[in-house]
Amino acid sequence: MKEEISAEIKIENSDKPTIDRNEFISKLIKIGAGTLAATIVGNGMLNTASTVFAKGKSETLVKRKYHYGMVIDTRRCVGCRACVLACKAENKTSPGVSYTVVFEEILENRPNDKPVFMTKPCFHCEQPPCTDVCPVSATYKREQDGIVVVDYDRCIGCRYCMTACPYSARWFDFGENYPAVEQGTDWAKVPSPEYNQFRKREHEQSPIGNVRKCTFCLHLQDENGQYNKADGHWPACAKTCTGKAIHFGDFNDPNSEVSILLRERQYIRLKEELGTSPNVYYLI
Amino acid sequence: MNFIKELLSDRDKVSHNLKMIFWGIGGLLLLVGFYGWAIRFFNGHIKANYGSIVTWGLWVAAYIYFIGLSAGSFLVSSMVYVFNFKKFERIGKLAVFTALVTLLMALLSIWVDLGHMGRAWHVMVFPNFKSPMAWMIYLYSIYMLLLFVEIYFLLRYDFVTGSNNETLKGKLYKLFSLGSTDKSEESKLRDKKIVKRLATAGVPIAILFHGGVGALFGVVAARPHWHSGLFPILFLLSALVSGGALLTLISSIFQEGWSKNKEIVIELGKMVLALLLLDILFQVSEFLVAYRGGIPGHTAGFDLVISGPYAWVFWGWQGFIGTIVPIVILVLPTRKSPRWVALAGFLIAAGIFGLRLNIVIPGLAVEEIHGLTSAIYSHRVDPHYFPSISEWLLTFGIVGFGMLLFGLGEHFLPTHNESETESLSESKV
Numbered sequence: 001m002k003e004e005i006s007a008e009i010k011i012e013n014s015d016k017p018t019i020d021r022n023e024f025i026s027k028l029i030k031i032g033a034g035t036l037a038a039t040i041v042g043n044g045m046l047n048t049a050s051t052v053f054a055k056g057k058s059e060t061l062v063k064r065k066y067h068y069g070m071v072i073d074t075r076r077c078v079g080c081r082a083c084v085l086a087c088k089a090e091n092k093t094s095p096g097v098s099y100t101v102v103f104e105e106i107l108e109n110r111p112n113d114k115p116v117f118m119t120k121p122c123f124h125c126e127q128p129p130c131t132d133v134c135p136v137s138a139t140y141k142r143e144q145d146g147i148v149v150v151d152y153d154r155c156i157g158c159r160y161c162m163t164a165c166p167y168s169a170r171w172f173d174f175g176e177n178y179p180a181v182e183q184g185t186d187w188a189k190v191p192s193p194e195y196n197q198f199r200k201r202e203h204e205q206s207p208i209g210n211v212r213k214c215t216f217c218l219h220l221q222d223e224n225g226q227y228n229k230a231d232g233h234w235p236a237c238a239k240t241c242t243g244k245a246i247h248f249g250d251f252n253d254p255n256s257e258v259s260i261l262l263r264e265r266q267y268i269r270l271k272e273e274l275g276t277s278p279n280v281y282y283l284i
Numbered sequence: 285m286n287f288i289k290e291l292l293s294d295r296d297k298v299s300h301n302l303k304m305i306f307w308g309i310g311g312l313l314l315l316v317g318f319y320g321w322a323i324r325f326f327n328g329h330i331k332a333n334y335g336s337i338v339t340w341g342l343w344v345a346a347y348i349y350f351i352g353l354s355a356g357s358f359l360v361s362s363m364v365y366v367f368n369f370k371k372f373e374r375i376g377k378l379a380v381f382t383a384l385v386t387l388l389m390a391l392l393s394i395w396v397d398l399g400h401m402g403r404a405w406h407v408m409v410f411p412n413f414k415s416p417m418a419w420m421i422y423l424y425s426i427y428m429l430l431l432f433v434e435i436y437f438l439l440r441y442d443f444v445t446g447s448n449n450e451t452l453k454g455k456l457y458k459l460f461s462l463g464s465t466d467k468s469e470e471s472k473l474r475d476k477k478i479v480k481r482l483a484t485a486g487v488p489i490a491i492l493f494h495g496g497v498g499a500l501f502g503v504v505a506a507r508p509h510w511h512s513g514l515f516p517i518l519f520l521l522s523a524l525v526s527g528g529a530l531l532t533l534i535s536s537i538f539q540e541g542w543s544k545n546k547e548i549v550i551e552l553g554k555m556v557l558a559l560l561l562l563d564i565l566f567q568v569s570e571f572l573v574a575y576r577g578g579i580p581g582h583t584a585g586f587d588l589v590i591s592g593p594y595a596w597v598f599w600g601w602q603g604f605i606g607t608i609v610p611i612v613i614l615v616l617p618t619r620k621s622p623r624w625v626a627l628a629g630f631l632i633a634a635g636i637f638g639l640r641l642n643i644v645i646p647g648l649a650v651e652e653i654h655g656l657t658s659a660i661y662s663h664r665v666d667p668h669y670f671p672s673i674s675e676w677l678l679t680f681g682i683v684g685f686g687m688l689l690f691g692l693g694e695h696f697l698p699t700h701n702e703s704e705t706e707s708l709s710e711s712k713v
Contacts, residue, residue: 157399
């Protein structure tokens, strides 16, 4: 039975005229388009998958050259907000853009009802939720030291990363200026040293219309990516802290101040349940 | 006989008057919109009221609303071109054209929301395949291309037959026919086949890209108000509801209005009612899960929706005007009158905008860290958001632009789906 059918089909096939050229070409184009689409999509998925796996590996095997972070001692913080001002003076941030803020939490039944002050820069998370959502990869975690940065020339200003950050550590530059800048005083002539780019904030040029954030003052790093506390090449907030509450350093170095503090003291990180593992710790 | 004639002419008048109102409103909105556009181009984002806490405002809400209308009306049109649902054939072309116009409106809304409008092309050259936003952009780019091609093949035959060098319409048709001169019946059949294929391919694309818009919000674990697996589905349902409702309104004004589209309007009304009830089920589910769980972090956004300063958007706009009133209209005997059904369609379409606002803003207006918004004093660090005048006017301008573009298209393009006999008689003329 089977043989009969196949024989019939064979006969039918041989009766049919061979495929004509136009048809062949049109089919070829269709197949080509389909393959192209499949390649693009498939490549994207593979790419994603591979980066996911690579990420998993990098955590366990590949160690970053530097692993910068902060340890903030809530017991030493007096709530003076010098860090907020020092950051503004260093990075020349505009109104409404404040890479670090100090918020206070009033705890009942605490001796003398003293509030707890917490200064909150960007946490430069190990698993930053903000970088993956960027449609143009303009914000990313640097390979060499884990600092999360924004490429001002690439950022389109969609602000998706701001919605994705669980700590409100990102700020949109609306183009507002302090009166001193608007009146054209000497202050206005000083560009921000951020990323060593010294941009002029005028005519809607970047960083106006971009998302901005704390960079651990990476423009103060030397060419090897190292900070130097003795020279004052140190994040502005940590350098200025009146109560010496903000400790900055390299977690890769077991003898750094921050590593020692983490070994010896009790600490918390904010929203630990999200698994973002911030690189800024609070001592309690 | 006389009485019937009078009634007919009267009905024509109603349709005509409605169109005049439509043109008037469209033109007015476009005009006031120029103020918003000027402010946006010359002052950037300074005059906008969103900030670093409520990072997305009216423009993003308008964007997800318009793009929902587009996906919704495209999926309704696919009932004609994919599933051969003959009843809606008269408004098939109208639905595809609505999908295109609302898509353009959506793209304009999101374009002005970008910090750097001149960098929109970056998405194509610096892709990040991990970003749901990037995926959404690729998908709606494909969708837009597909819409253009589908419209071309839908109308090609009419363009070719209608092209001449005398009238404006004829010249336009010649331009739009893109050099095609094939008037044969075979080419008409071929076009039909192509349209069917494109429409079929469009269904998964429309579902993916609008589901993608929902996923864009759903993946943000930092915002418990958005972080729900229901979100992509909820977006799709709301898209179908709003798209269907808008088509109800449109088909009762255009293509000779409700005098000829009575059946379609009533049928669409039934469909929209069913979809709206399903949509409500999904929304109620979101609320129930949040409040049964009772975790303050999870309910904070919902608290803002139902008892925040803009609770009237939920209770009055989205709930009463956009849901209860139209459901009553569509359940009572008024469901058999195309005018009432059209009104219900209008109310539902307007109500879904309230729903979109209630997704975007309350999700963001919650302090992520307690005490953050009182830590520094700036109107950019404020959980309280109400769109500024320029934001409103620009949005109105986009609506006006869409209305005029739609009106022009309806006037010039052969969106009218003639039955075979009609097209024959026309070709004789």
